[in-house]
Amino acid sequence: MTDGTEDVDSFRRRARTWIHANLRPLAPDETAAPTVALPVQTEEEELAALAREREIQCMVFDAGLAGIGFPREYGGQGLTADHQRAFNAEIVGYEYPARLQAPTFSPCGAVLLEFGTEEQKRRHIPAILKGEEIWMQLLSEPSGGSDVAAALTSAVRDGDEWILNGSKVWTTGASTADWGLCLARTNWDVPKHRGLTVFILPIHQPGIEVRRIEMLNGSTEFCQEFLTDVRVPDSDRIGDVDGGWTVGTRWMFHERMLFNSPFVSIPVGASPGEVGAASIVNVARDAGRFDDRCVRDLLGEAHMLELVGQTLRRRIGRGVAAGRISEQSAAITRLFAGVSSARKATIAFEIAGSAGAAWTSDDGAAANCVDDFLMRQTSCIGGGTTEMARNVISERVLGMPRERTPDRDRPFRDVPRSASTRA
Amino acid sequence: MLLELSADQEIFRDTTARFLTSRVPINEVRSLRNHPAGFDPDYWREGADLGWTSLLVSEEHGGGSVSGAGLVDLTTIAHEFGVHAAPGPLVPTNVVAGTLSAVGGDTHRPVLASLLAGTSVAAWCFGPALSTDGQGPAGPRCRIAGGEVVLDGTQRPVEAAGQADHILVTAWGEAGLTQVLVPTDAAGLSREPMRTADLTRRFSAVTFDGVRVPVEAIVGEPGDADDLLERQLQLAVVIGNAEAVGALQTAFDMTLQWAFDRYSFGRPLASYQELKHRFADQKTWLEACHAVNDAAAAAVDEGSPDAKELVSAAKAFIGDYGSELVQDCVQIHGGIGVTFEHDLHLYLRRVTVNRALYGTPADHRQRISTVLENQKERA
Numbered sequence: 001m002t003d004g005t006e007d008v009d010s011f012r013r014r015a016r017t018w019i020h021a022n023l024r025p026l027a028p029d030e031t032a033a034p035t036v037a038l039p040v041q042t043e044e045e046e047l048a049a050l051a052r053e054r055e056i057q058c059m060v061f062d063a064g065l066a067g068i069g070f071p072r073e074y075g076g077q078g079l080t081a082d083h084q085r086a087f088n089a090e091i092v093g094y095e096y097p098a099r100l101q102a103p104t105f106s107p108c109g110a111v112l113l114e115f116g117t118e119e120q121k122r123r124h125i126p127a128i129l130k131g132e133e134i135w136m137q138l139l140s141e142p143s144g145g146s147d148v149a150a151a152l153t154s155a156v157r158d159g160d161e162w163i164l165n166g167s168k169v170w171t172t173g174a175s176t177a178d179w180g181l182c183l184a185r186t187n188w189d190v191p192k193h194r195g196l197t198v199f200i201l202p203i204h205q206p207g208i209e210v211r212r213i214e215m216l217n218g219s220t221e222f223c224q225e226f227l228t229d230v231r232v233p234d235s236d237r238i239g240d241v242d243g244g245w246t247v248g249t250r251w252m253f254h255e256r257m258l259f260n261s262p263f264v265s266i267p268v269g270a271s272p273g274e275v276g277a278a279s280i281v282n283v284a285r286d287a288g289r290f291d292d293r294c295v296r297d298l299l300g301e302a303h304m305l306e307l308v309g310q311t312l313r314r315r316i317g318r319g320v321a322a323g324r325i326s327e328q329s330a331a332i333t334r335l336f337a338g339v340s341s342a343r344k345a346t347i348a349f350e351i352a353g354s355a356g357a358a359w360t361s362d363d364g365a366a367a368n369c370v371d372d373f374l375m376r377q378t379s380c381i382g383g384g385t386t387e388m389a390r391n392v393i394s395e396r397v398l399g400m401p402r403e404r405t406p407d408r409d410r411p412f413r414d415v416p417r418s419a420s421t422r423a
Numbered sequence: 424m425l426l427e428l429s430a431d432q433e434i435f436r437d438t439t440a441r442f443l444t445s446r447v448p449i450n451e452v453r454s455l456r457n458h459p460a461g462f463d464p465d466y467w468r469e470g471a472d473l474g475w476t477s478l479l480v481s482e483e484h485g486g487g488s489v490s491g492a493g494l495v496d497l498t499t500i501a502h503e504f505g506v507h508a509a510p511g512p513l514v515p516t517n518v519v520a521g522t523l524s525a526v527g528g529d530t531h532r533p534v535l536a537s538l539l540a541g542t543s544v545a546a547w548c549f550g551p552a553l554s555t556d557g558q559g560p561a562g563p564r565c566r567i568a569g570g571e572v573v574l575d576g577t578q579r580p581v582e583a584a585g586q587a588d589h590i591l592v593t594a595w596g597e598a599g600l601t602q603v604l605v606p607t608d609a610a611g612l613s614r615e616p617m618r619t620a621d622l623t624r625r626f627s628a629v630t631f632d633g634v635r636v637p638v639e640a641i642v643g644e645p646g647d648a649d650d651l652l653e654r655q656l657q658l659a660v661v662i663g664n665a666e667a668v669g670a671l672q673t674a675f676d677m678t679l680q681w682a683f684d685r686y687s688f689g690r691p692l693a694s695y696q697e698l699k700h701r702f703a704d705q706k707t708w709l710e711a712c713h714a715v716n717d718a719a720a721a722a723v724d725e726g727s728p729d730a731k732e733l734v735s736a737a738k739a740f741i742g743d744y745g746s747e748l749v750q751d752c753v754q755i756h757g758g759i760g761v762t763f764e765h766d767l768h769l770y771l772r773r774v775t776v777n778r779a780l781y782g783t784p785a786d787h788r789q790r791i792s793t794v795l796e797n798q799k800e801r802a
Binding site for chain 1: 426679691703704711717733736737785789790796
């Protein structure tokens with residue numbers, strides 16, 4: 001290569017050699033990626049798993065394979081999405097640091113890279129790539145849901161510092177994260193998108209109280225944080241004062257582009273956070289229904305949805321990267337993934353038969369399919385609802401008229417809001 | 424279709440697009456419903472000059488691709504066929520030409536040359552490749568006797584059999600599945616026209632009643648047709664899918680424009696969130712249809728191990744979701760959408776007939792589950 005960049009094939013060979021020599025192959029029924037709401041683990045198990053992942057990430061870093069899409073000056077490899085895809089193909093069937101990928105590498109690392117100051121990038125990105133810093137997103141709020149720009153968490157300037165108060169929710173990994181990326185309101189006298197600012201802050205400090213949220217399936221992965229007079233130095237501001245929506249837009253773009261991201265390693269064919277077709281085959285086997293023609297139809301459908309989802313992600317990812325289609329097209333992959341993931345959860349539940357109602361440990365993969373079914377809609381809610389995705393596709397991709405937005409052109413403090421959050 | 428074509432592919436696609444726009448404008452397509460063949464021989468010959476029949480044929484035999492990936496190139500032509508609801512036996516002629524180039528003997532060279540020149544078209548009897556229902560072999564049978572192959576049985580529906588000079592048939596014999604190229608004027612071969620929903624394509628039930636052809640008419644080796652048939656099925660499905668996706672693209676574009684132009688209750692249809700959300704679903708399905716078929720075409724060209732499952736996933740997805748997409752286009756048009764005068768039904772017909780050919784979505788879901796099972800056994 002004339003510019004000294006390692007070509008994809010030699011990178012692939014280097015990655016393969018290292019992975020085979022250093023990482024543990026997964027057992028046949030073991031998955032590297034967590035499914036819908038992580039399997040319920042004790043805190044000790046969770047910490048042990050995370051410690052192992054940090055260790056692997058450090059090895060990956062030392063091997064010169066970490067941060068494929070991050071520039072070399074921050075400890076990355078300075079390579080492309082194609083190199084990342086090659087790595088994603090090679091990592092299939094091996095343990096890998098699944099928990100560190102999102103939100104640490106992206107969107108948090110990606111946002112730092114795009115908007116951070118030189119000092120912020122040098123301080124945090126190498127630490128992220130070595131597995132030393134785990135990050136979380138302080139984005140959603142109890143009052144807001146999909147309306148992220150209506151954030152009520154406030155940041156008030158006090159000399160060289162900001163004082164943050166408010167609450168964030170649907171965060172993951174708060175008990176294990178080191179740093180957070182936080183969207184807060186710095187100006188209440190301008191329309192909502194123009195009064196936001198992004199900050200970074202250490203999670204473990206006296207002003208931050210973390211409460212676990214128990215989900216209906218017993219998972220306590222999600223948390224709510226309460227920020228009380230949290231002081232953040234101005235040097236930990238990301239982007240301009242009141243320029244937080246510029247950062248936030250890209251933040252959510254990186255979130256939606258997760259599967260096409262040059263910053264994130266996800267084994268090809270894996271679908272973190274959902275019931276995969278491969279696991280549905282196990283359900284059919286353990287339910288003793290593999291030879292049932294109706295079941296085979298459903299298996300075919302599940303695998304079809306998975307293949308279509310993968311090829312769609314690739315099409316949209318390449319189209320956006322090449323500038324052929326707008327970045328807003330990421331909402332297309334988000335909508336497809338949400339709906340098809342919900343359908344696959346239904347298929348698994350259907351195939352499980354009566355084991356969907358009651359089961360014993362003898363039922364193998366057919367046991368407890370009902371949890372994924374009960375949690376089914378999370379795929380259409382988390383990371384922006386599918387309704388939001390449909391708005392984005394129709395308005396921003398197809399150019400159809402925008403919905404009436406009474407909050408757009410008036411000072412945020414005058415915007416009507418839910419009864420529970422009125423002062 | 425791919426979001427990014429190479430410059431050569433783009434010129435190639437555009438040439439066919441312009442030819443179809445001038446030769447078969449949509450009113451011409453409508454009037455061809457009364458044409459016995461559905462297309463004029465001159466039209467097909469001129470299309471062959473544009474490369475419609477040469478992409479799956481090796482250079483040695485007078486063919487050649489644009490990009491090195493002949494099937495991917497062919498999907499750009501098939502896409503334009505769908506966009507224009509164009510007539511012509513694109514699937515069978517290309518399947519037969521590709522097969523004769525790959526495995527045909529010297530006796531098949533003149534037929535191949537006439538297909539390349541567009542002076543003749545070929546039909547392909549899609550055989551028992553999808554016997555997923557466990558009912559065993561059906562369709563024509565063959566036996567070899569005294570230097571001749573004797574064929575008996577019926578196959579239906581066979582596209583363009585009435586217009587073809589040759590039919591490639593798959594028959595069961597003692598040795599197994601065997602493919603034979605039969606001239607349509609052979610004694611004992613009869614073609615019964617069938618009715619169809621497509622305005623310009625013609626289908627027949629083809630009956631072989633003691634048809635005798637020399638053993639040289641066998642394509643490949645006797646009993647060796649399983650792999651040929653699988654390859655042909657993959658080609659036919661990918662070409663038909665590309666055509667369906669082109670038709671879906673036009674139906675979608677028409678309907679989106681309609682939503683902007685049509686006012687009710689003082690507002691354009693495009694301003695109703697209920698309809699906007701349906702367009703978002705349609706757009707998502709449409710992009711997914713493009714994506715999965717492009718991936719399938721590339722996988723078949725590359726001989727990739729996942730070609731079979733990708734082809735079937737594309738057929739099942741485009742069949743089911745494409746049907747819902749185009750029917751929703753009808754719904755959004757309202758009553759005008761189900762009139763003969765409106766263009767929408769021309770695309771609805773193409774998508775609908777392609778869905779039912781070469782295996783239904785359900786057939787292809789069964790094929791996918793078989794692939795999954797085999798993967799499981801290997802693991």
